[in-house]
Amino acid sequence: MYTGGIDPHTHLDMEFMGSGTIDDFFSGQAAALAGGTTMHIDFVIPVNGSLLSGLEAYEKKSKKSCMDYGFHMAITKWDEVVSKEMEIMVNEKGINSFKFFMAYKGSFMINDELLLQAFKKCKSLGALAMVHAENGDAVYEGQRRMIELGITGPEGHALSRPPVLEGEATARAIKLAGFVNTPLYVVHVMSIDAMEEISKARKSGLKVIGEPVVSGLVLNDSWLWDPDFITAAKYVMSPPIRAAGHGKALQAALSMGTLQLVGTDHCTFNSTQKALGIDDFQKIPNGVNGIEERMHLVWDTMVESGQISVTDYVRVTSTECARIFNIYPRKGAIRAGSDADIIILNPNSSFEISAKSHHSRSDTNVYEGWRGKGKVEVTISGGRVVWLNDELKVFPGSGKYVEMRPFSYLFNGIGKADAKYLSSLKAPVKRFRATT
Ligand code: DUC
Numbered sequence: 531m532y533t534g535g536i537d538p539h540t541h542l543d544m545e546f547m548g549s550g551t552i553d554d555f556f557s558g559q560a561a562a563l564a565g566g567t568t569m570h571i572d573f574v575i576p577v578n579g580s581l582l583s584g585l586e587a588y589e590k591k592s593k594k595s596c597m598d599y600g601f602h603m604a605i606t607k608w609d610e611v612v613s614k615e616m617e618i619m620v621n622e623k624g625i626n627s628f629k630f631f632m633a634y635k636g637s638f639m640i641n642d643e644l645l646l647q648a649f650k651k652c653k654s655l656g657a658l659a660m661v662h663a664e665n666g667d668a669v670y671e672g673q674r675r676m677i678e679l680g681i682t683g684p685e686g687h688a689l690s691r692p693p694v695l696e697g698e699a700t701a702r703a704i705k706l707a708g709f710v711n712t713p714l715y716v717v718h719v720m721s722i723d724a725m726e727e728i729s730k731a732r733k734s735g736l737k738v739i740g741e742p743v744v745s746g747l748v749l750n751d752s753w754l755w756d757p758d759f760i761t762a763a764k765y766v767m768s769p770p771i772r773a774a775g776h777g778k779a780l781q782a783a784l785s786m787g788t789l790q791l792v793g794t795d796h797c798t799f800n801s802t803q804k805a806l807g808i809d810d811f812q813k814i815p816n817g818v819n820g821i822e823e824r825m826h827l828v829w830d831t832m833v834e835s836g837q838i839s840v841t842d843y844v845r846v847t848s849t850e851c852a853r854i855f856n857i858y859p860r861k862g863a864i865r866a867g868s869d870a871d872i873i874i875l876n877p878n879s880s881f882e883i884s885a886k887s888h889h890s891r892s893d894t895n896v897y898e899g900w901r902g903k904g905k906v907e908v909t910i911s912g913g914r915v916v917w918l919n920d921e922l923k924v925f926p927g928s929g930k931y932v933e934m935r936p937f938s939y940l941f942n943g944i945g946k947a948d949a950k951y952l953s954s955l956k957a958p959v960k961r962f963r964a965t966t
């Protein structure tokens with residue numbers, strides 16, 4: 531019996547790349563509950579840059595929730611209006627994290643000057659800055675290069691945005707956040723390059739959190755070369771799933787504590803939607819499933835193989851997320867006073883993953899055919915049994931919005947460090963003009 535999983539990274543009912551994800555707040559959450567996840571944090575996408583309008587839209591979409599959820603806010607442009615709206619989000623709306631895009635040139639991407647301003651704002655609010663770390667200018671150049679070479683298939687996606695671009699942006703974001711002295715959360719860490727930057731930063735004492743996603747931990751990029759377009763396109767996400775070797779290294783980093791918690795980036799498109807990119811990989815909607823599979827795959831890959839303990843399993847799938855986003859011990863714990871979100875995972879029973887039996891609305895599954903040990907047999911959400919005997923009992927409207935307060939434990943000591951820095955600065959040096 532363990533505390534229910536918390537998925538820190540999902541995209542339900544999101545408009546993206548000319549499509550809408552096919553899992554909404556009901557189907558995505560039902561799938562989550564069937565896989566032992568009892569809370570998720572989704573990314574609100576602003577409407578024409580407006581955070582308030584974006585939140586209003588997500589408040590409507592999430593009315594059909596059957597599971598508890600919280601929100602991060604994505605920032606798709608940065609100016610004074612957005613800066614003011616960030617205050618409202620933190621002080622009135624229960625949002626304590628903001629995601630900035632260093633990629634998606636021409637749409638969401640913000641440059642270093644604005645990133646610095648945004649980091650300063652996050653710090654003043656006690657909100658956690660999150661980054662999608664890829665060098666957007668270089669990705670754009672990589673895409674031009676692929677098209678010139680006539681590489682228009684899904685493999686072009688991976689080739690156009692190699693690990694070095696993720697490593698570079700991760701290092702830059704870490705250094706800028708360190709300069710401002712505010713904590714940083716790097717979402718979907720997919721490569722050794724990015725992971726090593728996080729490792730270095732943490733060793734030097736910087737407050738950097740690294741979130742691998744389950745696809746990056748357990749898959750590799752070989753499918754992108756599959757001659758069948760849909761088979762390949764279903765693996766297209768950003769940053770890309772990397773060559774074999776990266777996943778193993780990320781698993782090791784997770785087991786050593788270099789990376790702290792596992793998300794999914796659940797962002798589903800079906801075959802028809804993926805087919806929008808049949809002539810050009812740049813038009814394939816980016817995203818893979820995972821919300822239902824995460825708890826099973828992390829158990830099978832990490833616990834069953836002996837890489838992490840059961841205690842660490844609970845930490846990386848639930849407790850650490852609750853602590854980072856300041857909802858512990860209401861979430862992430864089995865205690866008097868906590869929400870009764872509980873799972874029973876039987877280490878001796880096996881699971882098999884297939885699009886035929888999963889609860890997502892997607893007609894494909896990137897983990898198709900995976901058989902493993904450790905099955906979630908019971909899920910209890912808010913004290914109610916919602917998953918038992920392979921059957922779901924869920925109702926739209928039963929999920930609650932979980933407000934998240936600023937200044938999580940990551941902010942401890944930030945003020946002291948600032949004061950120390952300021953006092954270390956000497957008074958301006960008095961200089962005398964030489965007389966002749
Ligand atoms: N990457 C994805 O694959 N999908 C959603 C957004 C993102 O950054």
Ligand code: ZN
Pocket residue numbers: 564565822823826881
């Ligand atoms: Zn399952």
Ligand code: ZN
Pocket residue numbers: 662717718768769
């Ligand atoms: Zn992203």
Ligand code: ZN
Pocket residue numbers: 539540541795
């Ligand atoms: Zn995402």
